[in-house]
Every structure is written in structure tokens, then in C-alpha cells.
Amino acid sequence: MKNLIGACMFGQSGGPTSVINASAAGVFTEALQQGNITAVYGAAHGIQGILTENFYDIGKEDLAELENLKYTPSSALGSVRYKLKNVEEDETDYKRILEVFKKYNIRYFFYNGGNDSMDTCNKISKYLLKCGYECNIIGVPKTIDNDLYGTDHCPGYGSAAKYVATTMMELFQDATVYDKGQITIVEIMGRNAGWLTAASALASYKGFGPDLIYLPEQAFDIEKFLKQVQEVVDKNKGKCIVALSEGIKTAEGLYVAEAIAQGNTAKDSFGHAQLGGVAATLANLVKERVGGKVRAVEFSLMQRCGSHVGSKTDVEEAFNAGRYAVKYACEGYTDKMVVFKREEGKEYKINYELMDIELAANTEKKVPDSWILPENKGLTQDFVDYALPLIQGKLDNPSEDGLPRFARLKKVRA
Amino acid sequence: MKNLIGACMFGQSGGPTSVINASAAGVFTEALQQGNITAVYGAAHGIQGILTENFYDIGKEDLAELENLKYTPSSALGSVRYKLKNVEEDETDYKRILEVFKKYNIRYFFYNGGNDSMDTCNKISKYLLKCGYECNIIGVPKTIDNDLYGTDHCPGYGSAAKYVATTMMELFQDATVYDKGQITIVEIMGRNAGWLTAASALASYKGFGPDLIYLPEQAFDIEKFLKQVQEVVDKNKGKCIVALSEGIKTAEGLYVAEAIAQGNTAKDSFGHAQLGGVAATLANLVKERVGGKVRAVEFSLMQRCGSHVGSKTDVEEAFNAGRYAVKYACEGYTDKMVVFKREEGKEYKINYELMDIELAANTEKKVPDSWILPENKGLTQDFVDYALPLIQGKLDNPSEDGLPRFARLKKVRA
Numbered sequence: 027m028k029n030l031i032g033a034c035m036f037g038q039s040g041g042p043t044s045v046i047n048a049s050a051a052g053v054f055t056e057a058l059q060q061g062n063i064t065a066v067y068g069a070a071h072g073i074q075g076i077l078t079e080n081f082y083d084i085g086k087e088d089l090a091e092l093e094n095l096k097y098t099p100s101s102a103l104g105s106v107r108y109k110l111k112n113v114e115e116d117e118t119d120y121k122r123i124l125e126v127f128k129k130y131n132i133r134y135f136f137y138n139g140g141n142d143s144m145d146t147c148n149k150i151s152k153y154l155l156k157c158g159y160e161c162n163i164i165g166v167p168k169t170i171d172n173d174l175y176g177t178d179h180c181p182g183y184g185s186a187a188k189y190v191a192t193t194m195m196e197l198f199q200d201a202t203v204y205d206k207g208q209i210t211i212v213e214i215m216g217r218n219a220g221w222l223t224a225a226s227a228l229a230s231y232k233g234f235g236p237d238l239i240y241l242p243e244q245a246f247d248i249e250k251f252l253k254q255v256q257e258v259v260d261k262n263k264g265k266c267i268v269a270l271s272e273g274i275k276t277a278e279g280l281y282v283a284e285a286i287a288q289g290n291t292a293k294d295s296f297g298h299a300q301l302g303g304v305a306a307t308l309a310n311l312v313k314e315r316v317g318g319k320v321r322a323v324e325f326s327l328m329q330r331c332g333s334h335v336g337s338k339t340d341v342e343e344a345f346n347a348g349r350y351a352v353k354y355a356c357e358g359y360t361d362k363m364v365v366f367k368r369e370e371g372k373e374y375k376i377n378y379e380l381m382d383i384e385l386a387a388n389t390e391k392k393v394p395d396s397w398i399l400p401e402n403k404g405l406t407q408d409f410v411d412y413a414l415p416l417i418q419g420k421l422d423n424p425s426e427d428g429l430p431r432f433a434r435l436k437k438v439r440a
Numbered sequence: 441m442k443n444l445i446g447a448c449m450f451g452q453s454g455g456p457t458s459v460i461n462a463s464a465a466g467v468f469t470e471a472l473q474q475g476n477i478t479a480v481y482g483a484a485h486g487i488q489g490i491l492t493e494n495f496y497d498i499g500k501e502d503l504a505e506l507e508n509l510k511y512t513p514s515s516a517l518g519s520v521r522y523k524l525k526n527v528e529e530d531e532t533d534y535k536r537i538l539e540v541f542k543k544y545n546i547r548y549f550f551y552n553g554g555n556d557s558m559d560t561c562n563k564i565s566k567y568l569l570k571c572g573y574e575c576n577i578i579g580v581p582k583t584i585d586n587d588l589y590g591t592d593h594c595p596g597y598g599s600a601a602k603y604v605a606t607t608m609m610e611l612f613q614d615a616t617v618y619d620k621g622q623i624t625i626v627e628i629m630g631r632n633a634g635w636l637t638a639a640s641a642l643a644s645y646k647g648f649g650p651d652l653i654y655l656p657e658q659a660f661d662i663e664k665f666l667k668q669v670q671e672v673v674d675k676n677k678g679k680c681i682v683a684l685s686e687g688i689k690t691a692e693g694l695y696v697a698e699a700i701a702q703g704n705t706a707k708d709s710f711g712h713a714q715l716g717g718v719a720a721t722l723a724n725l726v727k728e729r730v731g732g733k734v735r736a737v738e739f740s741l742m743q744r745c746g747s748h749v750g751s752k753t754d755v756e757e758a759f760n761a762g763r764y765a766v767k768y769a770c771e772g773y774t775d776k777m778v779v780f781k782r783e784e785g786k787e788y789k790i791n792y793e794l795m796d797i798e799l800a801a802n803t804e805k806k807v808p809d810s811w812i813l814p815e816n817k818g819l820t821q822d823f824v825d826y827a828l829p830l831i832q833g834k835l836d837n838p839s840e841d842g843l844p845r846f847a848r849l850k851k852v853r854a
Binding site for chain 2: 071099196199210333335418420425427429432
């Protein structure tokens with residue numbers, strides 16, 4: 027544990043969220059205040075910007091614009107999906123990173139991302155440790171999927187969950203307005219973990235949510251699904267709302283659209299999964315087997331970049347995650363990731379702690395089975411108690427001409 | 441022109457908007473204050489509720505909940521798509537309406553909807569006039585399509601336009617974040633009029649919008665489209681954002697997905713229009729012909745019920761449209777629709793006037809050609825000047841548990 031003097035580098039990696047830039051704002055504003063940080067750099071497109079010496083001098087930015095990053099979705103510096111090879115396999119990238127870090131005397135490195143990005147961060151950390159190059163490295167978590175191990179929840183999840191629950195309530199209003207029934211099938215992001223789809227249960231909790239919820243944590247049975255939809259339709263004058271994860275799979279491990287395409291069910295020819303997603307594929311099946319008006323809806327990219335409906339709690343926590351990463355690094359910690367620890371008790375409170383980054387890399391946290399109601403009826407009160415605090419607070423996003431006023435960075439090359 | 445004493449009936453009809461209930465709030469609160477209105481009824485599912493004597497006594501509702509209607513999307517009373525036959529063809533429904541109106545002494549009738557609903561309203565108005573049954577009838581316009589004749593714009597458009605422009609800005613952030621390019625094709629509502637798709641130009645005006653915009657007002661040439669996308673991709677490191685109306689048609693009058701399915705282009709097998717919409721169909725074509733990562737996005741139902749991002753101007757105007765309908769009816773006007781007249785000059789100001797309802801029925805107002813830039817480069821400054829005032833103002837939507845607090849009506853049957 028060493029209190030170093032030198033420059034700091036920050037990079038953004040992986041898919042967009044509403045609050046990834048809020049963490050950037052936290053890192054930057056804190057780093058600019060730290061006496062032992064001599065320069066603050068932001069890498070263009072994460073690790074790639076480091077490899078190509080393409081990064082910005084954040085000291086040249088206006089503080090007001092850095093503050094505005096809190097309300098600017100996605101990655102202001104540019105993101106990247108770049109998986110470092112294992113060092114035993116190919117050392118090239120690692121050598122280059124060390125070279126760049128030495129050249130700019132980078133002694134603090136912060137990397138913001140999900141599982142894969144924490145893996146990258148971990149590999150760099152271990153390599154520099156091995157080489158004896160002193161650099162304090164802290165990962166800043168981020169993912170709408172909420173699937174990172176060791177943290178109560180991930181920055182980005184609260185805002186995406188708020189988008190999902192809010193939009194689901196509005197869709198409920200839209201989809202139930204006619205006297206004639208409609209079956210609405212809503213597809214929500216989440217390949218392996220159903221946290222975001224589970225957030226639609228918050229809408230049900232308010233009385234305006236889906237009747238049936240399908241998470242990737244449980245095998246999807248196409249015939250059972252059709253039966254469950256039929257039951258709701260029969261009970262509810264033809265009205266039925268379904269929320270499901272893009273990643274639902276059959277017991278055989280096939281994505282549902284694949285399974286239908288392969289004719290694994292009694293049904294035949296709805297195998298155009300490449301065109302629509304699973305909601306569109308299932309909507310066609312439901313139209314044929316259950317009948318009535320059926321509509322597929324995808325929350326698509328909107329759910330991960332909808333910062334206009336962001337959670338204030340999420341933005342503040344994302345900001346703090348960045349801030350604490352810098353604080354801890356300046357205290358001498360390294361090879362860690364910031365995690366959220368929720369205090370016991372009725373009042374919601376988060377403490378910002380550290381965990382070995384190795385533990386975060388490439389693990390996945392799933393929705394516990396005990397929080398999933400039987401027969402796809404939704405989520406338990408335990409889930410609601412867990413998730414509801416994360417979506418609290420209305421943002422006071424700056425606007426201009428009635429539209430969002432995103433941060434305008436100068437992006438002066440270092 | 442006669443100042444009548446009796447009950448008033450209000451009905452909601454057609455597709456949802458964010459502010460249809462704001463007009464209901466305007467009608468209800470004004471009607472409850474008018475001395476010559478003896479009772480205020482809200483029809484369940486529009487004209488159908490009248491035919492089946494299924495309506496609610498609005499006098500039994502809490503005023504605070506009626507106020508909350510301003511922030512509750514879609515139709516709180518239920519909507520309907522019911523086209524009255526011409527009276528010469530079948531008089532049954534008309535006789536029934538007259539019977540119900542007589543039974544409840546309904547002397548004021550307000551109907552809220554788009555073209556088809558104004559047609560219904562017009563037919564009832566003419567029939568009652570012919571029968572000599574005194575009833576003051578005023579139509580209240582509403583449609584996200586903004587295609588009603590005789591009014592500067594329609595309640596519902598401003599909020600949907602704000603959703604489109606805001607979400608497009610966020611998508612821009614999301615879609616341009618990687619160093620590798622992505623082609624994003626966004627499908628926006630509008631069968632025959634491109635007003636809503638045109639609103640994506642407001643995002644371009646702020647620097648975060650689509651590169652190419654396709655409206656149904658102009659014939660869609662598939663080969664030209666592919667060429668234009670290719671040009672943007674070449675110029676812009678593989679990044680290209682397209683906004684297009686669901687209703688775009690080829691010069692032969694075929695919907696684009698149909699045209700592609702029929703092999704009218706050089707291409708072949710992308711004819712699964714029933715699964716995805718036109719964006720999905722074109723995304724597949726672009727993937728094959730232009731290459732790279734291509735993503736189709738549909739704003740789907742969200743664009744018409746996204747009241748959390750509603751325009752304050754729109755909500756207030758929708759409320760006033762309802763209020764003025766009642767005021768004018770109580771002054772003795774009948775057989776009219778409320779229209780918005782924009783004052784000349786720099787300051788945006790709307791006056792609420794009346795127009796013969798016959799003029800509103802079944803006509804369509806399209807985006808003027810002179811507002812559409814050549815080569816699908818977007819809309820002119822004239823359009824921006826027209827549309828920008830309509831999306832102004834942030835709503836102070838009530839919330840509960842971090843989620844929208846929709847109106848809770850008692851719905852006491854009359």
C-alpha cells in the first residue's frame with residue numbers, strides 16, 4: 027500500500043449505461059483535487075486509447091461540463107469491447123501499456139465497466155504488480171445487468187430499472203385501454219441474469235405491471251408459457267402483459283428463438299430469430315396458438331441510455347463510486363474494485379468499500395431463486411425491498427430548448 | 441346557438457397519447473364549474489359506453505385525482521375504435537344514442553380523438569341537429585400524428601415529439617460510443633404523415649440526431665436509401681443513424697417491407713415483414729448490402745404513452761382544449777372542433793378557437809414539402825421553429841416510490 031505521486035488514467039469500457047459518465051465525473055473531480063495526482067487523463071475508447079496513446083487532458087475541461095457528465099448517458103470518452111489475452115499467451119499489449127504508463131508517469135489507473143472490463147483491469151493490475159511498476163489500480167463497477175459479484179448492486183442498474191418500471195407502467199396504461207383484449211410481450215435486456223426484467227415487477231407492485239415474468243435464471247418451457255398466457259387471457263378479458271429477458275433459454279440450453287426455429291416445440295415455422303428478438307418470435311407463436319391481438323415490444327437500446335428518467339440515487343452512487351476509487355487509490359490501495367455495501371436496517375444506506383478485483387472478474391450474480399415467485403407470477407416482496415431504494419429520486423437534468431443538455435467536453439489530446 | 445341546461449357526456453376515442461387525459465381533466469374540471477351543466481358523465485370506451493349505457497359519474501371523483509389525470513397517459517375512461525356507419529346505411533346506433541341522450545338529458549357532448557373520432561363526432565352532431573334534439577357538441581382534437589386539418593398542431597404531438605427528440609439524442613450517445621461504426625435504423629410512428637419522425641430533426645438540431653430522415657410524404661426509393669446510407673458510412677467512420685416513418689412507401693405505393701418481400705428490388709429474401717417492422721426489414725437489407733453492425737430500433741408504443749417525458753406546453757394546451765370546448769359549448773356553440781391558432785410574432789402563443797367539425801373529419805395534414813430538406817438530410821429551420829415551442833417545459837409529474845403516480849378514479853357507474 028503506497029501513496030504514489032504521478033498522473034492518473036481513467037477509461038470507460040463495455041456497453042452504455044445512463045450513469046457511466048457520472049462515475050467519470052466522480053473520478054475526474056476527485057482526482058483534480060488530489061495533491062499527489064499530477065495530471066488527469068481520460069482514455070479514448072478505454073484500453074484502446076491507452077494502447078494507441080490517444081487520451082485527453084481532463085485538466086483542460088470546464089468543471090461545469092464535468093458536472094454535466096452526471097446527466098449525459100453512455101461513454102463520453104468512447105467505449106471499447108477489447109478482451110486482453112492472457113499474458114502467458116501474448117504479452118504485447120501488456121508491454122505496451124507498461125511503456126505508456128511509464129512515459130506519462132501514470133501511477134493511478136481507474137477502469138469503469140462490467141465483468142469483462144474488470145477482467146481487463148485485473149490482468150493489468152497483476153501484470154504491473156509482477157513487473158514491480160508501482161501503480162494503484164481500482165476498478166469502478168458499472169452495468170445495467172447488475173450481475174457483478176460482491177457488490178449489493180451495480181451503478182447503472184437503478185436507472186435502467188427505473189426506465190423499465192416506469193415504461194412498463196405507461197405501457198400497461200397503453201395496452202389495456204380498449205375493451206378488446208391485447209397480449210403485449212415485452213423484451214428486456216439481460217443475457218444471463220434477469221435483474222432488469224425483474225424490475226418490471228416494481229410496476230406490478232404499483233398495480234400497473236406485467237402478469238407474467240420470465241427470467242433467464244429459470245428454464246423456459248414454451249408449452250407452459252402458452253398455457254400461462256392462455257390462463258391470464260381467459261381470466262382477464264383477453265388482456266395479458268408479459269415481461270421476459272432476451273436471454274431466456276429452454277431446459278436444453280437453447281435460446282427460445284433458436285428452439286422455436288429448430289422446431290423443438292409442436293410448432294413449426296417461426297424461425298426468423300435474426301429479424302426480431304425473442305418477443306417478436308413468441309408473439310407470432312402466441313398469435314397462432316392463443317389468438318387475439320398480440321404485440322411485441324422491445325425496450326432495446328432505450329433502456330440503457332434513458333438518462334432523462336434516471337434514478338438520482340443511481341447517479342449519486344455512480345458518482346461516489348468514482349470518487350471513492352480515487353480516494354482509496356490515493357490512500358495507497360490497489361488491485362481492488364469499489365463495491366456497495368448496504369447497511370442493515372430500515373433506512374437505505376450504502377457504504378463504499380473495496381474488494382479484491384480478482385473476485386469481480388468474470389463472475390456473474392444472478393437473481394436468487396427464492397426471490398422468484400412460482401408459476402412466473404413475478405418477484406417476491408424481498409426483491410421489491412431490494413430494488414425499490416435503487417430507483418429513488420428525480421434528477422434535475424439540465425435542459426436546453428426543452429431537450430437534454432449533454433456535457434460538451436473539449437477533449438484536448440494529452 | 442343556444443345556452444342549454446342539462447348533463448354533459450365526454451368520451452375518449454382512438455389511440456393513446458400522453459395527454460388525452462389532460463383534455464379529460466380540462467373538460468371535467470370546467471364542466472363541474474358550469475352552472476348550466478347538471479351532471480358530468482365520462483363514457484367507458486367512448487361511443488361504446490354510450491351505446492351500452494356504461495358511463496361514470498365524474499361528480500363523484502376527487503378533484504385531486506382529476507388533476508392527476510394530467511400526468512396519466514392513455515385513456516383513463518377506456519378508448520374505442522368504432523366507426524359509425526353512415527346514417528343512410530344504418531340508423532340503429534344513432535337512434536340508440538338519441539335514446540340515451542334523452543334518458544339522461546345530455547345536452548353537452550364532448551368527444552376527444554383524431555380524424556376518425558372527429559368523423560364520429562360530426563355524424564352524431566349532424567344526426568341530432570336533424571332530429572331537432574338540442575345538444576351542444578364540440579370535438580376535442582388529439583393525436584400524436586399531428587395530422588388534423590385546421591389546427592396549428594394537435595394535443596399529444598408535443599409530448600410524443602419530445603419523447604422522439606429526447607430519446608433520439610440518447611440513442612445518438614449510445615450508438616456512437618464505440619470506435620467501430622454502427623448503423624442504427626429507428627422506426628417511428630406515422631402511417632401517412634411524417635410529423636413525428638420529423639421531430640427527430642430536433643435532435644439533429646442539437647447535434648445529436650439522425651443523419652438521414654425518411655417521411656411518408658415522399659416516395660421511398662430502396663436503392664437510393666442504400667446509397668445514402670453508404671455515403672454517410674463512408675464519410676463518418678461507419679457510423680450512421682437513420683430515422684424513418686413506419687408508413688414509408690415506394691413510388692408504386694407499396695409499404696417498404698412489402699416491396700422488399702415482393703422482390704421489387706435487386707434483393708431477395710427479406711420478406712418477413714410480419715415479424716419485425718420496416719426498420720428490421722431494412723436493417724437486414726443494409727447488413728447485406730452495406731455491411732457492418734446494423735441495429736434496428738422501434739420506439740413502438742413507448743412514444744405515445746411516455747408521459748414521464750411529456751411536454752408541459754402540450755399538457756397545458758391539451759387541458760385548455762378540453763376547458764375551452766366546455767366554455768364554448770356553454771356559450772351555445774355546437775357542431776365545432778377546438779383548434780389551436782398560433783399568434784404571429786416571435787413569442788409563442790396559442791389561441792383556442794373553433795372550426796366546423798365537418799372540416800376536421802377524415803382529412804389529413806401532412807408535413808409540407810418545403811420543410812423537407814433534399815436528399816433526406818432532415819428538416820428545415822422552418823420546421824424547427826414550428827416544432828420546438830411545442831416540446832417546451834418540464835412536467836412536475838407526481839411520483840410515489842420513485843414511480844409515476846397515475847390518477848386513481850373511483851369510476852362510479854352513473
